[in-house]
Each structure stands twice: as C-alpha cells, then as structure tokens.
Amino acid sequence: MSPHELHSYNLSHLKLLESEAIYIFREVAAQFEKPVLLFSGGKDSICLVRLAQKAFFPAKIPFPLMHVDTGHNFPESIEYRDSLAKEVGAELIVRSVQDTIDQGRAQEEKGPNPSRNAIQSITLLDGIEELGFDAAIGGARRDEEKARAKERFFSHRDEFGAWDPKNQRPELWNLYNGKKQMGEHFRVFPISNWTEMDVWQYIAQEEIPLPSIYFSHKREVVDRDGMLLAKSDFITLLKGEQYEEKVIRYRTLGDMTCTGAVESEANSIEDIIQEVASARITERGGRADDKRSEAAMEERKIQGYF
C-alpha cells in the first residue's frame, strides 16, 4: 500500500483514544457480571457516559450509573446528573455520605471546611457491596495525579476494597485480565490515557453539553490559602476572611468544600480549550484534598477511594 493511500487510514488521537475506551467498556460488559458506572457529574464521567453509549449503540448502556452524593455537591451538578441519566435511559443509583454518617459508619471531619472526600470511600464501598457490583467504572486519568499514573485499566481491589499499588497485574497489549475471587472487585478506567486537554477536545468534538459551572459566572467566594472556595453552608469563615464576588469557573468538579474556582471569563468550550492550553497549574492543583500530603491520593486510593 502506498503512503498516499495510507494517509486516509490515519485516525486522530481523539479517535484512537475513543476506540480504546470503547474497547474497554465492551470488555467490562463481557468479563463482569454486574458492572456499574460511577458518575460524579464531572466532565470526565460525562465523557464516560458518552463513550458507554457509543460502545453499546444502538442498545442502551447495559449497566446502571451510581453517584456517591457527599451532600456537598454543587446543585448545578445534581441537576445535570438527573437530566443526563434520563436522557440516556440509564438507571441512576444514588448513595449518600450523609446516610453513612447517620448510620454511624463514618464520622464528619471537624474544621472550617470539613471534607467528606475521604469518607465517601466508605459510602462507595458500602454501595458496591450492598448491590453486589463486581466492576466499578470510573473516569480517573493517569495524567491527573502521580499515584494515578501507575493505575491499570483493569485495577484489582481485594475483599476490603483496597488497592495494592506495588503488586499490580501487568497489562499488556489489549489483553485485560478481570479474573477475581468472590468478594473482590475491579475498578476500571477507560479513559486512563486521556489528558485534561483530550477530555476538553472530545467534549468540543462531540458537542457534549456540560453543567453550567464549568463556564464563567459570578459567584461569591472566599480566598483560603490561595484557593477560591464558593460560599456555601458547608464553609465557615475564619477570622479575617470574607466573601467577595468574582467572575470564576471550575476546571474540575468535586465537593464545594475542597474544589477551588479559577478566575476566568471563558464562556465557551473553545475559550476553555484556549485557557487549558495556556494553563500553568494542573487541574488538580485546585483540589485541597490532594494537598494534604504528598501521597494523599495514593493513601486514599489504597483505602478504596476512587
């Protein structure tokens, strides 16, 4: 075949990443009995839903979506979650951290911005156990954080839901090993190889609508150690702090207690892409949960965090 002929058989990086993710989704459907897609309402899990639609088209997504509701979510994100689940015709399961706390299975953190980030792992593992899921599909990416850079597509969890990063199964070619013992499960990350930019470009290419808080808007925020936290019932102002109105948007969606906003006028996906292209800080740089220690993410993941 001549190079000229071959030229038309090139696939863009987005198409290659998409094809890889679809392949993973189909492997999950085939290798596991009861998978679930962990849906947070963030851009990564929104991409996951689109990829799952493509993987099984024209059939519906053959597994439910599950959201672990910390109770500290942005209301815009909850609204979006509900309408998306309806649109794709998927069953939506919600498990709430508040319930876990009320049942005495976890304790609320103390402090001026108590985070429920760590204890949501308990709710998640409870949900997985209660409903008997054997594969939980998530939107984590390897470029997000250094512990995640070591993560497999098919990531084994023992009967306690724990990750053993030093003893992972090697993953070669396109051969994924989802074998497990009773009571164990897998976390599966179809967009492992995507970067933040890839996600945004994919959203642009696919014209996927997003929750409004990803775009520029006015909001009252407090500047805490360089992080702009949104005004909410979950935040207590410290001495000398005050709310001020700023034009901001979110690069990543987590809890209101630990997700910092960025000052931005970016109003369209194209603006955001421009902004991401010139960004000098990684997206998780705005996440207080990662800053607690150098191995914060790794430690949470070992405990069963997503």
Add this chain to the structure above:
Amino acid sequence: MTNVRKRQWKKEKYKDTFRMDQEFSKNYLDMDLLRFTTAGSVDDGKSTLIGRLMYDSKSIFEDQMEAIEESSKRRGDENLNLALLTDGLKAEREQGITIDVAYRYFATPRRKFIIADTPGHIQYTRNMVTGASTANLAIILVDARNGVIEQTCRHAFIASLLRIKHLVVCVNKMDLVDFQEEPFLKIQEEFAAFTSKLDITDIRYIPISALKGDNVVDKSSNMPWYNGATLLYTLENVQIASDRNFIDGRFGVQGVIRPMSDKYHDFRGYSGKVEGGIFRPGDEVMVMPSGLTSKIKSIESFEGQLKEAFPPMSICMTLEDDIDISRGDMICRPNNHPDATQDLDLMVCWLNQSALKPGGKYLIRHSSNEARCVVKGVRYKMDINTLHRLEDDREIGLNDIGRIFLRAAKPLMVDPYKKNRNTGSVILVDEFTNETVAAGMVI
C-alpha cells in the same frame, strides 16, 4: 558531578516556558498519537530526558514543579530531583527507585505522545515488556562514556522481541565526552553489530545531552558533525501508519449487541475492534472457528453507518445471514483466515514470582477469547545478554524469556506475532491466584 549537572535545571526554572502557544489548541483536534517506551540503565539520565522533553514541550506545570522542589528539599536533595516527577508511589520516592511502569503524557502541535516509562533495574524485563507491548517506538539510552553495555543489548533484544518497529538510540551525556564524534561512532558501530542479529529495520542514532538539551528539542551547536534530526523532530515525524496490518482482515468479536427495542427490533450486531485489514459493507466474511460464511450488511456506529473500518477502530458489524456468532469468535475472510488451533508455540516472558510449572494448567487469553490450557513443555530459555538458547536450562522464572509449547482446551485463532501484534499475542493467567503470569508471542 551529578550535582553540577542537576543545577542547570534551577537556572532556567522560572523561564517563561510553561505557557503553551495559543496556536497549539487550534491545531489540537486532529493530531496523531505516538506511543513510545524509554529504556536505559541506572544513572543514564532517563528521568532527565523525560523531564527535558516534558519541560521543553511545556508539559510540566507550575504546581508539579513546586511539588517536586518541595519534596527534593524535604528529602535533603541539594538540587531539583526530576525523578520525583516520574516516581508516583510513596515506596518509590522513599527508596529512590522506580518499581512500576508509569505513563506520561505530552503533546506538541504535531503529535500527542504517551510515554511508557519503565524502570531501569528492578523487575526490569517484566516492565519493559509491558511498556513495549503497546509502543510504536523505543528510545534506548546509552551513556556516551560507557558505550554499549550488556543492558543496552538486553533492551535492544526486548524491543525486537516485542516487534517495536522503530528504535532510537540516544547516545546521552555527550557533554561529558566533549561533544566528540568518536565515542558516538563507536557506539553506533557496536550497536549495529549487535542488532544485525535481530530483526529491527528502523534504527536511528542521535547524540544528545538530556541535561543541557543538545539535540533533544533544539539542534545542538556543539556537534556540527551531526547532520541528523533532533530527538523531538524524530518523534514528531516518524511514520507509523504503515506499522498497522491493513491486509489480513481480523475482527475479534467482543460481544453481541441486541437492543431488543421497538426501533431496532431485529437488530443483531457484533461488537469488536478491527485487529487487521479493512472491512466494508458487502465484503464476504468467514467466521472462525465455525467456518460459516456471510456478507457484511452494515458497519454501525453512534455517528451513523460507516463505509469502511480499519485498525484499530472499535465498531459494530451486522451480517446478511443469521448465523451463530458469539464472543471469542473471529470474523475474517474466506480466503484469508488464521488456522483454528489448540497447539501453540510461544515465546514467553515470565511476569510472576512463582515460576512456570511444566505440565501446569493456566488460563490463556487471546483477543476476545479465553481458554484453559496446559503447558506441555519448555523448548529453551533465552540468555538475553548473549542471545544464546539455553537448551539444558529450562526453568522459566520471573523476568525470564523462553520458548514453550502448550495445548489449549479449545481452538484459538492465532496469527504469528510478527504478522499481527493483536492476534499474535496472548497472556497466561494463574488459575488460583488470578494473576497475569506470562506474556506470550505466537511463533
């Protein structure tokens, strides 16, 4: 010496290089993807090279840089320790070693890159094989002062075994040999002599200084005798499209899609990835292992029907006839299909602490297929330093490479690995621990 070399990074640390060009994103929607792996022995500057590529392509962010700086300080490293950027696990940082393959990402306006960064010492064969299995290209680092050493040969052998088509030999630390051509030529000669025994077609040699940046991104003025391309230019321009197999139609069926909805009442599609060849509606196909034939009715996707599908597209195919097809079957061509065979001859790399048990039973995974198998025997073990076949040492343990033969409980549709990486590769899984214990390539 190390300290002086590392300090270079400090000087230009806050040079305004983090910001990406705005043009960048405009060109970003339609880019190529190149996966490469980096191999090198301890202290050959691998971390520095990766750091340099990411740094010069503006892929290291400020907060990452700050975090590295802070941990360097805390650890008592006098200077910035770029290995901290690639060492993701706590144990790795504590022990100052890389345990596992780490994946790194960077992009230039031309291409997006995925680096499989494999550790230099611990578990290294296992990790390099893993990283190499998905790579289009391998960078092999050689210290200009040390020349071609045993490890270099091992790296080259593994790259050829995994059939990485493109090899870039970076002769690093040229600054420490005064940018002289002689050591470079000597390494080139030695490496070429060794690799003449191997099956690698595209080998390029680049003299670099990862630390100072010579010939990494920018052309070096210190080596006027070198007329070739820089490393980044090479990575951006190497042709990889023809590395895929467009000839032999192979489509491993991952699943059957039956919507059973009003709109798609009788729809029955086969999902999978094109692993070889080009498929078009109207094409005659043969389903293996049954040997039944039909024609492609349509190629479906979320965006609508497609005129053709080629590797590595994930698609859904419908056929004219209602024949029995399920996961693990392979859709091929009537006059071009692999044999369905239960007896396999493999080169394996052993990945697990517990050694291969001759006569032992394992699970074998191939494409979308899975079967039980029994290892009938070991033909020889490979001495990967000398390339000798050790016929009287047949114990295959962790990090060993050897040739084995096995029998599967059902027929598998395999191609020789050299013909097709997708349909010529298998993994073995331990039936009791469920661990992936071996990577195999069909002879």
